Amino acid sequence: MSFNVSEVFRPKFFGLFKKGNYNKETFTADLIAGIIVGIVALPLAIAFGIASGVSPQQGLITAVIAGFIVSLLGGSHFLIGGPTGAFIVIVYGIVGRYGMSGLIIATVLAGIILVLMGIFKLGTIIKFIPYPIVVGFTSGIAVVIFSTQIKDFFGLAVENVPSGFIPQWGTYLKNFFSLNIYETLLSLFCLLVIIYWPRITRRVPGSLAAIIAGIAASLLLSRFAGIEFATIGSKFPELASGIEMPHPELPKIDFSTIPNLFQPAFTIALLCAIESLLAAMVADGITGKRHDSNTELIGQGVANIVTPFFGGIPATGAIARTMTNINNGGRTPVTGLIHAFVLLLIFLFLMPYAVYIPLACLAAILVVVAYNMSEWRTFVYLLKGDKTDVAVLLITFFLTVIIDLTVAIEVGLVLAIILFVKRVSETSTIRVLKDDYVHGTEDDETAQLTDTEHLNIPKGVEIYEIDGPFFFGLASKLDELDRDLKKKNLQVRIIRMRKVPFMDSTGLNNLRNLWLRSRKEKVQIILSGVNENVLHYMRKAGFANEIGEEFIFPHIIPALAKATELTENNSGRHGNPAI
Secondary structure, eight states: OOOOHHHHOOOHHHHHHHHTOOOHHHHHHHHHHHHHHHHHHHHHHHHHHHHTTSOHHHHHHHHHHHHHHHHHHOSOSSOOEEOOGGGHHHHHHHHHHHHHHHHHHHHHHHHHHHHHHHHTTOGGGGGGSOHHHHHHHHHHHHHHHHHHTHHHHHTOOOSOOOSSHHHHHHHHHHTGGGOOHHHHHHHHHHHHHHHHGGGTOSSSOHHHHHHHHHHHHHHHHHHHTOOOOOBHHHHOGGGGGOOOOOOOOOOOOOTTTHHHHHHHHHHHHHHHHHHHHHHHHHHHHHHOOOOOHHHHHHHHHHHHHHGGGGTOOOOEEOHHHHHHHHHTTOOSTHHHHHHHHHHHHHHHHTGGGGGGSBHHHHHHHHHHHHHHHHOHHHHHHHTTSOHHHHHHHHHHHHIIIIIOHHHHHHHHHHHHHHHHHHHHHHHOEEEEEOSEEEEOOTTOTTSOGGGSEEEEOOTTEEEEEEESOBSHHHHHHHHHHHHHSOOTTOOEEEEEEEEOOOBOHHHHHHHHHHHHHHHHTTOEEEEESOOHHHHHHHHHHTHHHHHOGGGEESSHHHHHHHHHHHHHHHHHHTTOOOO
């Protein structure tokens, strides 16, 4: 089997210069958009880093390195990569249980999974994830993010907040009267700045304006009123002495924990694929461009393989930063490279000043992030839909909030598959046609029954009509139907398969069992209306040879003619008059 790399890996960045249409005007547009996106990404990268249980510089490192690689090797013109809120829950859990070395291993494994998904052309995976699952775990993540910010938002005097949702709120309720009124007022002030800032200007993000206003307010109150606020500096005092450039570092590998990390690694990879491809699809819908999903997955995979070795956390395409890019005139992946360079300059020269950012301000930013992620309007809309979709939505949501995001995605997917199989099974039928029935024209097996003439079914002949895919969800019905029928003087059984688009191994196995049982009962099986795909599968499995090609017909008329011939021959051998 030959494999051509160019079929699945075509980064948009390198295509710019092949066409030779990248000019000064385009670069100017990308430069302006890149600077703005970098400024927008700054507070988010810091907030996501802290909320994930790591340091703020690790959030920035992720935005710099992963953002650069995603734009360099990705399959979208506009996608901006970096840390996102979707990973807060899973990263926090991994760090708490396995430490940073465990997070590095899980992220690298996730990157490898993403690269393999791209290589094997699974870029359309987003189409196979039911929408209620996406909304369920996205809304669940939003609730969990909101829950983790209660301590800093209200300044509660709690040393260690439990990781579980229910224990968290138990702790909050016990310690609620320890809230700090000044921290609470600062959080509310920053929250209002974020909400109302767009009325002043959309050029500067509300989150950045809130950080500047929060720093100013905390410094003034500290100096003139003696009111102290919890800041990044009080939580990470090492930042006050400056930072060092990150360098590649291998984690301490505990091989006994690696098998346990495959599950969260799969969750990271799936979240990355869903979020990045959704963001790319949204960007395509707005701009009219087309992204390459397989290339995008490979680019995301490489980013998640490289970034952890520099101390970074999982990253993916960020829809908010991508929309900022588009709205500010970004045209090519160069925007993403410039955004990463801007963040690098901030990391090198301005990071020591991050110690003055109040934690209450970051909590306000993450509360807004949680609100935007919640999709509560969509959630309420889906609750009015089909009961099975509602079940998938609620189960995924509550498992995400109460138990674990990994469990929620796995259970949600399994439940969705089971309910899908149930639906298909209910719409697919197997029935017995007796006596006179209508049939399609000889040249059109798939014609509507209402357009046809009557067909006489000889005595001693039964016709089983299968309507729908003959797969594991339907196959057992054939056995049940056959065992329930009274088979008096039955000589030929025709299996009519004109409405069977495909067959799986379970369906073929049940059909073969029926053929073996019929042979013992001296009943001949004839297949009618078998399409090319199903017939090819039967031949490949050897069943067509077992039953005999002479008993497989493309239409019902020759199948009935063969059945009539067999019943007449059998009647003749027994001395009975022909039917």
